[in-house]
Amino acid sequence: MNSIIIGQYIPGNGFFYKLDPRTKIIAIFFLMISVFMLQTIVQLLIAIGIAVVILLIGRISLFKVVRGLKPIFILLVFTFIFQIALNTEGTVLSTATMHFNLYSIISAVLIFVLWRILLRFGKFKILLFLAFAFALYFNFRYITFQPDFYFFQLTIYEKGVEMSVFVVLRLLIIITLTTVLTLTTKPTDLTQGLERLMHPLKKIGFNSEDFALIISISLRYIPTIFDEAQKIMAAQASRGADFSEGKLKDKLKQIISLLVPMFIIAFMRSEELADAMESRNFVPGEKRTRINILRFSIIDIYTGLFTLACFAGTILVKVML
Amino acid sequence: MGIRFRNVSHEYSSYTKKTYKAIQDINLSIEGTNEFIALVGHTGSGKSTLAKHMNALMFPTDGSVEIFGSEVTKKRNKKIKYNDLRRQVGLVFQFPEYQLFEETVEKDIMFGPLNFKVDSEKAKTLAREALSLVGLDDSYLNRNPFNLSGGEKKRVSIAGILAIDPKVLVLDEPTSGLDPYGRQVLMNLFSDIHKKTNKSIIIITHDMDLVYRYFKRVIVLKDGELTFDGTPDKLFQSDIIEQNHLDLPNTVKALKQLNEKLNLNLDVYQKTPEAAAKEVRRVMKHE
Numbered sequence: 001m002n003s004i005i006i007g008q009y010i011p012g013n014g015f016f017y018k019l020d021p022r023t024k025i026i027a028i029f030f031l032m033i034s035v036f037m038l039q040t041i042v043q044l045l046i047a048i049g050i051a052v053v054i055l056l057i058g059r060i061s062l063f064k065v066v067r068g069l070k071p072i073f074i075l076l077v078f079t080f081i082f083q084i085a086l087n088t089e090g091t092v093l094s095t096a097t098m099h100f101n102l103y104s105i106i107s108a109v110l111i112f113v114l115w116r117i118l119l120r121f122g123k124f125k126i127l128l129f130l131a132f133a134f135a136l137y138f139n140f141r142y143i144t145f146q147p148d149f150y151f152f153q154l155t156i157y158e159k160g161v162e163m164s165v166f167v168v169l170r171l172l173i174i175i176t177l178t179t180v181l182t183l184t185t186k187p188t189d190l191t192q193g194l195e196r197l198m199h200p201l202k203k204i205g206f207n208s209e210d211f212a213l214i215i216s217i218s219l220r221y222i223p224t225i226f227d228e229a230q231k232i233m234a235a236q237a238s239r240g241a242d243f244s245e246g247k248l249k250d251k252l253k254q255i256i257s258l259l260v261p262m263f264i265i266a267f268m269r270s271e272e273l274a275d276a277m278e279s280r281n282f283v284p285g286e287k288r289t290r291i292n293i294l295r296f297s298i299i300d301i302y303t304g305l306f307t308l309a310c311f312a313g314t315i316l317v318k319v320m321l
Numbered sequence: 322m323g324i325r326f327r328n329v330s331h332e333y334s335s336y337t338k339k340t341y342k343a344i345q346d347i348n349l350s351i352e353g354t355n356e357f358i359a360l361v362g363h364t365g366s367g368k369s370t371l372a373k374h375m376n377a378l379m380f381p382t383d384g385s386v387e388i389f390g391s392e393v394t395k396k397r398n399k400k401i402k403y404n405d406l407r408r409q410v411g412l413v414f415q416f417p418e419y420q421l422f423e424e425t426v427e428k429d430i431m432f433g434p435l436n437f438k439v440d441s442e443k444a445k446t447l448a449r450e451a452l453s454l455v456g457l458d459d460s461y462l463n464r465n466p467f468n469l470s471g472g473e474k475k476r477v478s479i480a481g482i483l484a485i486d487p488k489v490l491v492l493d494e495p496t497s498g499l500d501p502y503g504r505q506v507l508m509n510l511f512s513d514i515h516k517k518t519n520k521s522i523i524i525i526t527h528d529m530d531l532v533y534r535y536f537k538r539v540i541v542l543k544d545g546e547l548t549f550d551g552t553p554d555k556l557f558q559s560d561i562i563e564q565n566h567l568d569l570p571n572t573v574k575a576l577k578q579l580n581e582k583l584n585l586n587l588d589v590y591q592k593t594p595e596a597a598a599k600e601v602r603r604v605m606k607h608e
């Protein structure tokens with residue numbers, strides 16, 4: 001659980017911590033639009049260079065961001081595979097018949113087992129996975145003993161490779177950018193920033209203050225709820241509910257034994273919170289003052305200029321090329 | 322057999338904070354039968370953490386805990402059925418809200434036995450017996466656990482563990498949140514269960530009156546370290562009390578006051594108000 005970094009604030013005091021959350025939100029918004037406007041891999045590589053520079057300026061360790069990518073690694077892999085397999089534009093790069101016969105399936109199983117075993121010792125899990133994928137590819141391609149149970153043509157097109165690299169790079173940049181935002185901005189600051197930015201929407205009936213309040217309360221309670229879930233699991237495990245093993249039917253019961261107390265405690269907590277807020281004279285919809293008032297400073301201007309430059313640059317590139 | 326702690330430490334780690342040792346280098350031996358132990362210590366001293374090691378809900382980050390012959394260490398051992406250890410050592414948590422979930426009290430108490438593959442007829446009988454053990458009659462069987470009072474919920478949650486019939490019973494602050502009478506009743510109940518079945522019972526509590534009156538053995542934790550392990554008599558007569566931020570039992574405190582203010586020579590170590598009164602009468606007669 002501790003490895004989930006997306007959406008997690010880590011205290012620090014680098015450049016991005018001093019930035020006004022509004023600036024960060026707007027900057028990220030425009031940078032993302034820029035990323036979507038890029039059209040070639042070279043442009044994306046330049047953008048990645050810029051993203052790395054941003055990380056360096058903020059003294060955010062690359063390692064932390066890469067670790068944060070772990071949960072979405074699967075998503076990246078799938079995107080990659082789908083793009084390669086389904087895109088049929090451009091020239092043919094390679095075409096090969098994939099053979100599924102007794103021998104290739106047995107050796108595929110062996111490769112799988114080997115992969116799982118190596119996974120236990122290895123530290124480079126991502127590399128290991130890539131090696132596994134390649135091994136499977138060559139396995140089905142070159143073990144050609146007849147008879148095949150099944151075979152198909154795997155044709156890889158130039159455009160497919162290009163697009164898959166493109167999409168993955170794009171996702172990488174976007175995730176890095178959002179990670180910078182969430183890593184360096186307290187959830188409360190983030191919601192306050194959002195609230196201020198969406199304030200004009202009040203004219204069309206959208207109350208940004210209520211919205212911000214809802215978001216900040218939810219964020220505040222996420223760790224609490226994790227904590228409670230662990231306590232409930234411990235209490236039920238003491239009564240023999242084994243969440244890791246057991247048949248499906250038992251599992252269902254055990255999940256219920258977790259969910260019911262979760263809901264009940266959540267309701268209890270929310271009532272307590274409502275009482276506590278009311279007894280401190282909170283009235284929904286009333287105007288409130290702030291402890292921390294957001295203020296722009298010189299670094300916000302720099303950041304704004306930088307963002308503007310990036311954005312204008314991308315538009316220029318798009319128009320010119 | 323029983324539970325043996327060997328140099329056990331547990332370090333909570335979290336992402337942002339530095340790691341923090343909740344218990345440190347604990348060596349402790351608890352027999353499988355015939356123990357009646359109070360576990361005391363100031364808030365945050367590591368009592369609950371220690372208790373969770375007794376049924377392998379937590380693994381030590383250092384050292385080992387032997388639970389009825391199974392060695393629990395940092396690493397998960399495939400050969401050990403951790404679930405079975407929880408059948409041997411039952412742990413009741415402080416807040417019943419964390420475990421009640423069924424529509425009826427009966428079903429809720431049956432949850433434990435059913436998890437341990439007791440057939441449902443037997444589980445029903447066990448539920449009924451456990452419920453009467455905690456002092457609630459059969460009319461509660463079909464009630465909704467969420468409509469009970471705090472004290473009743475607490476009893477049902479205790480019954481939920483009793484129905485599993487563990488060899489050792491560990492209770493985390495079972496008397497907190499109860500009225501004084503309910504506290505007495507519950508303590509008498511644990512004392513009865515202990516006498517009848519000879520089960521080892523370990524109770525976490527802050528109530529020194531109860532500790533002095535009921536228990537055979539006291540374990541004191543201070544800042545995660547074990548600072549005392551012995552009889553209540555020895556504990557309250559030593560100066561360990563103040564060093565560990567603990568309080569004296571009310572009877573002892575009252576008798577000490579009498580000695581001071583009235584210049585008497587009472588034997589202050591009396592476990593009950595009745596015994597204290599008797600002692601006062603004895604000394605008064607002499608005067």
Ligand SMILES: Nc1ncnc2c1ncn2[C@@H]1O[C@H](COP(=O)(O)OP(=O)(O)OP(=O)(O)O)[C@@H](O)[C@H]1O
Pocket residue numbers: 333334335341342343362363364365366367368369370371
């Ligand atoms: N999940 C956790 N993560 C990090 N630290 C924890 C966690 N649980 C407990 N601690 C810390 O470990 C220490 C011991 O906690 P523990 O709950 O064992 O204390 P306790 O003696 O049971 O206290 P109390 O009398 O208040 O119940 C405390 O300082 C607490 O802050």
Ligand SMILES: [Mg+2]
Pocket residue numbers: 368369370493
């Ligand atoms: Mg505790």
